Amino acid sequence: MKYRHIWILLFGLALPVQADWDSDKGCLSCHQGIEQFSDIPGMDFLSCTDCHQGNPTATDQTTAHNGMWANPTDLRVVEETCGSCHADEVAKARTSIHATMAGVISGTRYDFGAQGKDALYATYDVKALHDDLPPGTVAELKQLPSYDPTKPESATNSIGDDYLRNQCLRCHIWSDGHQRDGDYRASGCAACHVEYSNAGTYEGNDAAIDKSEKDRPRFHRMTRTPGVDQCQHCHNRGARTGTSYKGMMESDGYGTPFTESGDKQGKLHGKHYNFLQADLHFDAGLSCIDCHTKDEMHGDGYLYEKKHNAVEVRCETCHGTNEAPATLKTIRGNPMDHLQRDGDRITLTTKADGKVLEVPQLAGAELSAEGKAAMVQIPAHMEKLECHACHTAWAPQCYGCHAKQDISKPSGDWLLGSSDDPSQASNKGNREANAFSWQESRSYVRWEMPALGVNSRGKVSTFIPGCQVILTQMDGENAVLNNHTYTTVDGTSGLAHNPVFAHTTSKQARTCEECHTNPKVWGLGSGVYDMSANFPDGEAPVPFELERFVDEEGNALQATNHKGARPFNKEELDNIRRVGSCLACHGSDEMPNDGQAPNDATHNAVLRKMLEE
Incomplete structure (x- = not known):
């Protein structure tokens, strides 16, 4: 009816x-x-x-x-349900980065020394829907191989493949979520379009559903506007953009703040959190879908190698540049329909609740003294830096992932499962024991003063630790590999630092001194963490501190698994340091007032006088 x-x-x-x-x-x-x-x-x-x-x-x-079918939107059955009306969307969804996980897979395998930076594998075999291949895309991807410990490691038999299958690949839309608070969700279209609470319990009126039972959607209802919490059910590892956007930073396990009863708060995503400054867009009321487009989320038929290749929005999309207001279109020319222009005024209407927000424009903006110095008096900043290089308030930095694999304990494979109900084949309880057991720990975490480097667009960007795996492989009680690290095919350590847009945007930019006088920001490390002290025999897994991903000569020490991305070279490091030397006298408070001598002779005379005194 x-x-x-x-x-x-x-x-x-x-x-x-x-x-x-x-x-x-x-x-x-x-x-x-x-x-x-x-x-x-x-x-x-x-x-x-x-x-x-x-x-x-x-x-x-x-x-x-x-x-x-418990979940009619699962990608194994969706062609007979959602796909009967939305065939194009379903076909494109299979090519999306949400389905393929191509970037996570290629990055991990690169760090494990199993391949170069090209994307070769996905969760399942898939071909692009288009014949042309724009930069950052490939024609097809094969399913990730399984690891066989009875055979030597190779390009097609990597321990990293087992790490992915048992751990990292729980977040893709072929799969149900990890069954713990903060990670509950469905597979397929419902992964985004049916909302789950962090507790994973049903809140509706169906008399047949136990409201204390876990792994249930909040309501038996589709949403066209999934909220931040729904995105966060996956985006809480790796770059951690979902949690960072709300100002959530993993703690070392203390579990503060305490509840009213004095007990520690329960874990979310398997971790305790500290609460830092949220992204200004979150505070303003924007959800993820207010920036990220349908083509980015659903896929557009191309097989993108990395997440950043699929993204079609920039800060300039909404805020314009110093010279021109926003075009209200993405870099691929797609209109941002919820942005409107009224004369010089541009507004954004939030998709979830229809809230109208004015979008500040750089062109003609009244800048602070610091902003004028950074963005007008030094035009190279606008040419060579991503906006977030300065406006990232903090970034999650998780150093030294100690990963232990036990090949005596078969464990679940997120890519292989079976069930009488095909829509439940990816459920955690239905996974086949095609992988092995893993445990993870880490050396330490930080959030302050994130490092900078050069991203794949050739612009200065925030960098954070990537997959910094220090591997121990056990066979029961016997250690096969102990605190082992890999070397990439390019000759760097398999420990990684990668560019990221941290989603912790702040109106207040980083100071000139922070970027120009701090070796940690340059990628040279803080000089504080002594890894060798943890290894009395002197055999530390790597000969450098984990924050350090480049040396003073500009040689890369750690992997960067984005094509074209790299740490600063020696010339760039020297230029950054040179400005830092000037800032010892010409502090950022003086920079807006020019702070320059009228000519070289006067400047040299001042320097000589300082040295004589």
């Missing part, structure tokens, strides 16, 4: 009463009060069995659920 409204007269007022939207009365005899999945025209008539299959005339649960 198609959804409709019936109007009745109550106390002289006409009130809408929702009629039964489902013709499968057998389902509703148990699932009384269940929410209509969608009231969008074209979907409002769908019955339970249109999506879930099963037997609507049965009088017992076993018969009713026979042949039922």
Whole structure:
């Protein structure tokens, strides 16, 4: 029965009463009060069995659920459900970075010395839907190999492949989420479009669902506007952009702040968190979908090698440049329909709640003295730096991932599962023991004064530790490898630092002194962490501190698994230091007032006088 409204007269007022939207009365005899999945025209008539299959005339649960799909949006069955109307979106979704995980896979394998920086593998075999290959895309990807410990390590038999299959690849839309607080979600289209609470419990009115049972959506309802928490169910590892956006930084396990009862707060994503400054866009009310486009999220048919290749928005997309206002289009020319221009004024209407926000424009903006110095008096900043190089307030820095694999303990594989219900094959409990057990720990964490380097666009960018794996491989009680690190095919250490947009944007920029006088920011390390002290025999896994990813001569010490990205070279380091030397006298407070001698002779005379004194 198609959804409709019936109007009745109550106390002289006409009130809408929702009629039964489902013709499968057998389902509703148990699932009384269940929410209509969608009231969008074209979907409002769908019955339970249109999506879930099963037997609507049965009088017992076993018969009713026979042949039922628990999640009709799972990519294994979606062509018969969502794909019957949205075939193009479903096909593109399989090519999206959310489905392939191509960047995580290629980066990890590069750090493990198993391949170069080209993307070769994905979660499953997939081909691009287009014949042309823009930069940063490939024609096809093969499924990631499995690791066999009885064979030598090689390009097709890497321990890193097992690490990915057992740990890292729990976050892709072929898979259900990790079943713990903060990570609950479904697979397929529902990974984004059906919201889960952090607790993973049902909050709706279906009488047949236990509200204390975990791994349930909040409501039996589709959303077109998933919120930040939904994105955070995956984006809490790696670059950690989901948690950082809300100002959440992993603690070392203390679990503060305490609850009202004095107990420690429970873990989220398997970790405790400190709460730092949130991104100014989050504070303003923007969700992830207010910046990131449908093509980025759903896929556009191209197989992108890295996440940054798929992203089509820049700060300039909304804020323009010093010379010109925003074009209201992405770098691929797609319109940002929720941005509007009214004369010199540009507004953004948030997709979730329709809040209208004014978007500041750089062109013609009234800059602070510091902003004028950085953005006008030194035009090279605007030419050579990403906006976030200066406006990133902090960044998560997780150093030294000690990863232990035990090949005597078969464990679940996020890419291989089986179930009588194909839509549940990727559920954590249905994974096949095709991988091995892993445990992770780390050396230390930081958030302050993130390092800088050059990204794949040739611009100065924030850098954070990537996959810094120090591997111990066990076979029961016997150590096969102990605190082992890899060397990449390019000859650097397999420990990595990579460029990132940290999603911790602040209106207050970093100071001139922070970037021009601090060796940690240059990638040279702080000189504080002595790794050798942890190894009494003097055999530290690497001969450098974990914060240090370049030496004073500009030689890369750690891996950077983005094509074209690198630490500063010697010339750049010298130029940065030279400015730092000047700042000893010409502090950032003086820079806006020019702070320059009228000519070289006067400047030299001042220097001589200082040296004589």
